[in-house]
Amino acid sequence: MIHYTHPSRILVALDCIIFGFDGEELKLLLIKRNFDPESGKWSLMGGFLNEYEDLEAAAQRILYDLTGLRNNYLEQLQTFGAVKRDPVERTISVVYYALVNIQQQDINAIKAHNAYWINLSEKPDLIFDHNAMVDQALRQLRYKAALHAIGFELMPDKFTIPQLQKVYEAIYNTQLDRRNFSRKIISTELLIDTGDKDTNSVTKKGKLYRLNTEKYQQYLTDYVSFFPELTLS
């Protein structure tokens, strides 16, 4: 096999920011490291890219190993490549972020990795440049959620509109008007009334909806524009 003459072959890692939502707060799945380097400290879930493995497949593998989940929302965020970002050896890290339905996870897999769901507001200091990765992932999540309806990715299969509202309030760390939010969501026609009611609620039981997945596919590719008079193809 022919090779390039360029000498610098570099270790390629992947790191994964995993967002979840427990009904109240936005959460991160973090690892309390019991292995070197930086054993005892907190970090993101990561791994190395194998020689005969597509980059995207490696990200899916890492997410699957930790959570037992496939077919989640998984998007490449950015590649971090400062020379000294990893003190052990020059390593660039391709960072992905995932949105998971926290109720579908494999609890044993998570325990086996010594991983814990931590409220974003209580995030501990992380190793290397993992803090910057989380910062950027949150920024990207806010971006995406402003243009696409990806809040649903964090919801269970059936959910009420007030529950969905809490996701958005958590993402943007703000308060929304219940009545306006409800009307806006219903007008998207992304929700299908299941006919069931939320039995967990203490007071009035809200309607349980599920996502209209076909309509949702459109919302993932379409987007809202800064120039509303534009019609984008």
Add this chain to the structure above:
Amino acid sequence: MIHYTHPSRILVALDCIIFGFDGEELKLLLIKRNFDPESGKWSLMGGFLNEYEDLEAAAQRILYDLTGLRNNYLEQLQTFGAVKRDPVERTISVVYYALVNIQQQDINAIKAHNAYWINLSEKPDLIFDHNAMVDQALRQLRYKAALHAIGFELMPDKFTIPQLQKVYEAIYNTQLDRRNFSRKIISTELLIDTGDKDTNSVTKKGKLYRLNTEKYQQYLTDYVSFFPELTLS
């Protein structure tokens, strides 16, 4: 020095999509390759990451080598990492895209690299996965330009509002209403009237503006939201 035991060190390349605007059409700076592999075909400008070089610095180096430009708008797009994307050897490519003021370029540097400005609408077929890279860069440009005022990055130092409008029409491949566009841009207070007039115009000479760079910095970090009632920090 300690090393990781993981065996797979991989060649890391960078590729750069360079957008420019000539007053009428959105253009790409492409290379007619006179070197292997794929000599004779068209490609993006690229290079390899060196062992003691930050990723971001490598992207800037590659852009500088080709255009003589520094301090341009340069943003990491995504990393492409399919196993077979480069037939010579397993190589992942970190892709950046740049917006340049076409009048500030170093023509000799461009000639030396056998590079040409090609209208986006006349883009030839490119090697490897470079077509997909361009597609995604255009998508990202449309995204960014919808939320931030980066259209200015493609303009000369002094420009008229109708010229700026042509940039946006080129990015979104659409027509905009002159009067509404003008009012919207002026309301941002991003423009400073230079007092000069556009001497190139054949008919009525338009006002030449320059960018209010302080205000522009805000527009780069702020963004417009899908939920207008949100006040984002």
Add this chain to the structure above:
DNA sequence: TCAAAAGTGTTGATATTACACCCATGC
């Protein structure tokens, strides 16, 4: 004086906001 491009003004339609009011549930 006419065509072409630039600049300014107005208005109806639409979307957004900030409310008020009613309903269901458990104590």
Add this chain to the structure above:
DNA sequence: GCATGGGTGTAATATCAACACTTTTGA
């Protein structure tokens, strides 16, 4: 009955889109 949270309605306001009209310039 009453506190709590869910569901629906409406009116004032802000924004957007689609226009008409005026100004400047060169031929």
